[in-house]
Amino acid sequence: MRQPAERIFSSETLVKPVSALTSGSIPRTLFTFALPILLGNVLQSINGSINSIWIGKFLGAAALTGANNSNIVIFLLIGAVFGISMASTILIAQNVGASNMGEAKRVTGTSATFFFGLSMIFSIGGFFAAPFILGWMGTPADATPYGVAYLRVMFVSLPVSYAFFFINGTLRGAGDSRTPFRFLVMSVVLDIVLNPLFIFGLGPIPAMGIAGSAFATLVAQTLSAGALLAFVYWRRHPLTIRSAETHLLQVDPEILRSLIVKGIPMGLQMIVLSSSMVLFLRVVNRFGSDTAAAFAADMQLWAYIQMPALALGAAVSSMAAQNIGAGQWQRVSDIARHGLLFNFLLSGLPVFLIYMVETQAVGLFLPPNSPAIEIAVRMNHIILWSYPLFGISTVLSGAVRATGAVMMPLAVLVVAMLGVRQPLAEYGWAHWGADGVWWSFSISAIVAAILSSAYYLGGSWRSATMRVGVST
Secondary structure (H helix, E strand, O other), X not given: OOOOHHHOOOOOOXXXXXXXXXXXXXXXXXXXXXXXXXXXXXXXXXXXHHHHHHHHHHHOHHHHXXXXXXXXXXXXHHXXXXXHHHHHHHHHHHHHHOOOHHHHHHHXXXXXXXXXXXXXXXXXXXXXXXXXXXHHOOOOOOOHHHHHHHHHHHHHOHHHHHHHHHHHHHHHHOOOOXXXXXXXXXXHHHHHHHHHHHHHOEOOEOOOOHHHHHHHHHXXXXXXXXXXXXXXXXXXXXXXXXXXXXXXHOXXXXXXXXXXXXXXXXXXXXXXXXXXXXXXXXXXHOOOHHHHHHHXXXXXXXXXXXXXXXXXXXXXXXXXXXXXXXXXXXXXXXXXXXXXXXXXXXXHHHHHHHHHOHHHHHHOOOOOXXXXXXXXXXXXXXXXXXXXXXXXXXXXXXXXXXXXXXXXXXXXXXXXXXXHHHHHHHHHHHHOXXXXXXXXXXXXHHHHHHHHHHXXXXXXXXXXXXXXXXXX
């Protein structure tokens, strides 16, 4: 017999009752649920920006280019397991919405085991393949040694990064976005403090150069992930696996099938985004270190622009999944509509602010009087405004994937990123120079917005299913 939703969580647990995402004002609930995710994304961007300032200002444009190329690789590898984590989050949210905590816990155990195994494979393989990966990307020769040193340490930190990522997704699926944010703050503060310490050295700590920046991330994430895990066990979170329940860590074939069938297409979405950026970067690198450094500096700014859409996409997905589990379909449509509204409000503001101080903004990441500053400003004129449009695709994909409709959002990205952006970038480079390359970025965002809207309005995604242990 299922427990009432309000009894699932005891007073000792850290999360609110599951009804928090399935009742009440939709805009207020969506905003308060998305806000910690957004603030966490902003903090991570600030962290990355500060790290880039240390690298770019003190180690040079070549070092910044090497770190930027390496971070794109790491983003690609996170995308490789993103789908498994997102599938797990949605399955947990649907079961929580249906008051089926037994299945939610089974999903958590199977997902954790599968997730950890993949992270170890990528970490070990990537460490040894780092020079070949950067070489294939066409990383400029002067930036390659920096990139290899940085990327190898990042590969070592990959299992910890994945663990942190997975725990955060699990908590969000259960309706808690605040706890992950608190420990993300801890990770960011540690990373910011440790970066100059490990880059330049102090006392017995040797100067590690660019590798020290990556090592600071490793230490910060290890301490924060360990503290988060200890905290959820201390607070007796209902999804923790206790000593008497270690059998739940054994892979359940039924759950694994759902994770793979639905998770791989969602993971491929991230891989398409990441690989399209890698391919785009190969075109950018042909212009030399100044243009590559300008692109790296602008990417730091663009991270802030895309954060609201990414946060809203994740929030819409978790919130919609709980309401689907509870059978409240009208709320799902309202959640998507309010997600789009918040996207334009929250993405448009940073676009406006950056345009107001564009030279000073890109100058934060580049040496004074560098020719890369002018290149970065021109790049922003053509690309920056298109990010809120791409947010349409991000938010609507979050809504439809909550039902298990994962193939069409993937197809939209393949068409927009690989079918439109990359060919246009190659053509633009050959015939129109840098401006032609930058316009391919904006045009692909328009295409993604149109295709995503057409699929969402078509409504066929509502008939999809992704549920394990939840009756329709």
